[in-house]
Amino acid sequence: MLHGAQPPATATSDHQSAVAVIGGGIAGLTLALALRREGIDCTVFERSPEPAEVGAGLQLAPNATRLLHRLGVAEALRAVAVLPRALRMRGWDDDRPLATTALGAACRRGYGAPYYTVNRAQLHRVLWEAVGGGQVRTGHRLMGLTEGPEGVDLNFASGARHRAGVVIGADGVHSVVRAWLAGDAPVFSGSSVYRGLVPAGRLPWAADEPEVRIWPGPGRHLVCYPVSAGREISFTATVPADAAGEESWTAEGDPAELAAAYRGWNPAVTRLIGSADVVRRWPLYDRESLAGWVTSRVALLGDAAHPMLPFLAQGANQAIEDAVTLAVCLGRAAEGGAPEAFRRYQELRLPRTTLIQRGARQSTRFLHLRDQLKPGEPRRTRGTADPHGLAGLRAMGWLYGHDAEAIAAAA
Template sequence: MGPDVTVLGAGIAGLACAIACAQRGRSVEVIEQAPRLTEVGAGLQIAPNGWRVLQALGVMPRSRESRAVHLIDGPTGRSVIRMPLGPSFHLMHRADLIEALAARATELGVVLHLGKRVTAIRDEGRSVIFAGGGECAARRLIGADGARGASRGFVAPDHRGTFTGQVAWRAIVPVQDWPDEAQVHMGPGRHLVCYPLRDGRSLNIVAVEERAAWVDAGWSHQDDPDHLRAAFAGFAPSVRDLLARVTAVNLWGLMDHGATPDWHRGICTLIGDAAHPTLPFLAQGANLGLEDAFTLAGSLDDGAGWQGSRRPRVTRALAAAAGNARNYHLSGLRRVVGQGALRTLGRVAPTAPLRAFGWLYDHDVTAAS
């Protein structure tokens, strides 16, 4: 017999789920297509709801605490509102999180099979087929292989995302003495988010622009930094100075998949982006994946019931992320009115806008375990 649990994908959700299952005494294997565990060079914001899961898993990645979210008018550089954050909002490099998760998984005896790409899943999840031949038998299968993995195609073969009309660039640039806050520079049809990483000498940038068309939904499309600079040429000098330092940049087409209609088939259950690829406007994709991982480990033999209890919360988070994109990109009178209201709020109750997300950040999936 193989291990109790087979996890497809050694991303954030897959490794977290492997750890959570191992903590519950299960034998676990993880199958990953990449020959080495590396991550795209980019940052990640982990909110209290995801941080609590990392703590429960005994995973402590290198990170910086984030003190605030600062909304800034892009074209003028004027502050709109600086919203202080409570504890447990963390900024980290994705590679640091993957490294910490992999180390903890290994410590708990999880077996990692690298360089094995899954091409098909058969027999209601009991049989996993590899590129170049070979297969393995699974007793419980967890599909954590992301939005373009094999398990999503197995559980929901007809579900396709649609292009949102937005693309995102990601880059890291050198800085000095950057405040421990996430800044969101907003302008008509575009916005740019930046925050410091590691020792505070590098700044993670995610810049989003509305566009009519996109053909490549992949995560590793290289772009010319001049395209990024041109898209934000109308922003204030503070942003243009940052973008002048960009030497390499990746570009993504942002697809809206909604939550995949089914997260469970046979013995296979989807988690993370495989179940619900999440737009980045609320910085919650990885956080929700961590929650999925932890909760599913406690309901391993009831994937259908688990998805029923998880779906309302995930659906609400997906809708909130889509709403943020609209608010960041306002133009004309709506921008003037919207920013005016936020400035007033910033003077009297700067924590109020984020308190409205208490349902998201205060939720503790580890409390009942």
């Protein structure tokens, strides 16, 4: 049992646990698996009545897949994932290759773990089944919390109450736990994204050569890659937006509006967009970095701590790093108990996630050609000096080579 995290026997709440995790998404479920490995019981509270994640694409880099493999889901993950051969930047107007980063076997050799593309809903199902439904309480929407010297009291919309020794907020960019801790609010980024899934048979060029394809262009960009063991092609297309509009992971977008936003782009892009029967559209929100994520008994994790724009494809990866780091810190807590574990977790994670969070914001200058293309200016000559992508792969060592578990254990 984690020292300093036990709920007192005199608690007056309806239920008690040593650790309460708020949010049953990828971050919360990964944390539950990592805590179990450390011998720490937890209860996960999810606001949705049924376990569900939107069926969109997700990139899992070696810094996350090595951790997921150690948590025991390697076989299940491999069954639903795709192993792309490369990440390739292409011209928005002519589809010519611009730059390549090798993935596939070269990435596995270089970093000891694969680079996967997956359907987000299928990854969520893998983690859900690994955790087991008995550990997750669905239909629990957190309304507020009170931290005291002997525990944290949680109040839910249903009227249920819970006393926990410590609470982990893994409840996303609109985190109730973060609102209690920091009192800030998400900020609209000025961009929205359309996401879609297309049967692979409609786009054989994307399925037969599994790659992550990125088309940076004037004021917007589009990414696509195969998921669902190669049965579907996932794409994400950004568009500038003056107002946030409706925020919902399941809100339908207008395919005609999306097609208009990419009119004049190369035929591969326009065919990709035209192949989608349904597209989802939602605004992108961001938050400023916090100076700290923890109190003595409350900590933030994943998007609740450091929401990231998706332009480095690291949001879920960093949440997985967070989860394993926090579990190791809690599992090895000694006399300092949970407060000391939380402090160590924050020291290990905050500098890295702040760097990546800022990098995701800054990458829009490159992806949206703000430095390379001005109105009325002709396209510059382009090409790639590294056609095999090995130099590009080596340049990702700071990101892909990071072993969050080993670093936490050494600390």
